[in-house]
Amino acid sequence: MIRDITLGQYYQTDSVLHRLDCRVKLVGTLAFIISLFVVNNVWGYLLAALFLALCIRLSNVPFKFMVKGMKSIVFLMLFAVVFNLFLTPGTPAVTIWKLKITWEGIEMASKMAVRLVMLIIGSSLMTLTTTPNHLTDGLESLLNPLKKLKVPVHEVSMMMSIALRFIPILLEETDKIMKAQIARGADFENGSLIQRAKAMVPLLVPLFIAAFRRANDLAMAMEARCYRGGEGRTKMKPLVYQKQDYMGYGVLVAYLVAAVLIGRVLL
Incomplete structure (x- = not known):
């Protein structure tokens, strides 16, 4: 399990994401994390998943290599899911002794699990390509x-x-x-x-x-x-934005607008 943590590692290869300016990737990672907590419905999470899948495809980093990092957060994910299942008030769905699992708890636990998975993969993607x-x-x-x-x-x-x-x-x-x-x-x-x-x-x-x-x-x-x-x-290689970097910012703005509209407005 120790070797399965991919956060902080750099994956050497050539891809669109590797060639992007590091500032674009830092802003993009922050924007993606914010979007995960902005969206609040299935369509919003589906949009986030599609955006993340596109970024993974453009990174040329094997998906299996990224999934290995998920083993390190299994306990954290189970901890968050269990707490949301049993401590969220609402309409009871299942009763186990004195503990109640509510429909609202199931919904909240599902959202939390999806957010954690995409958050870890999205953050790892930045360090793997930078x-x-x-x-x-x-x-x-x-x-x-x-x-x-x-x-x-x-x-x-x-x-x-x-x-x-x-x-x-x-x-x-x-x-x-x-x-x-x-x-x-x-x-x-x-x-x-x-x-x-x-x-x-x-x-x-x-x-x-x-x-x-x-x-x-x-x-x-x-x-x-x-x-x-x-x-x-001074710097030997100062950071200079290229045409592809401005295109990256444009994609980020479009994604954030779509995430707000789909994830919040179109409930």
Whole structure:
């Protein structure tokens, strides 16, 4: 399961989405996430699913590779679905002892599950088609107006990009440590919840040590290269919008308008 998480990974290939400006993909991801919470009917979710399917097709990233990342949120999805099923008031559909499942709860749980699935796949699509360096440049460019408020935009963008880049690295480190502990007789699968929590201690301690070691190595490498923040820094390849990027923004605007009209107006 550790290797099944795709968020933060970059998939090397050539596609329409890979060639798009990183700012278009960042804005597009934010717009898609917003649209998932704007739509409120079947037709709206169908439109979002079709838009996501089109983006996946244009990315040339295998769909099976993206679906692998869904295994990591199964518990979160079940948690959200169960809470919505039993805690949403309304007309009872099924009664289990003192617990009631309402029709409104079933509807809310279904919407929540669909939103989570498309949200994770949509977010993964951005990182799969954008390198960490481009993510940093894109975030810095989009947050550039905040410099007038004395916000350290470059440093914030750098931290967010490094944190995102460390996800697959730490997952790989976790996989190595887990295999080493299993070879020494550790059991992470069997036993009660408390026993499983105790079994995680031999995994978490070396993981934290490895994370701090990697962070220290990165800091020393940046300092050795005379990194001093964003003040006065220039870029070898500055971000410049192309014709296809403006077309991408046009598609996003059309999608958002359609999502509002179909998902809210045409109830």
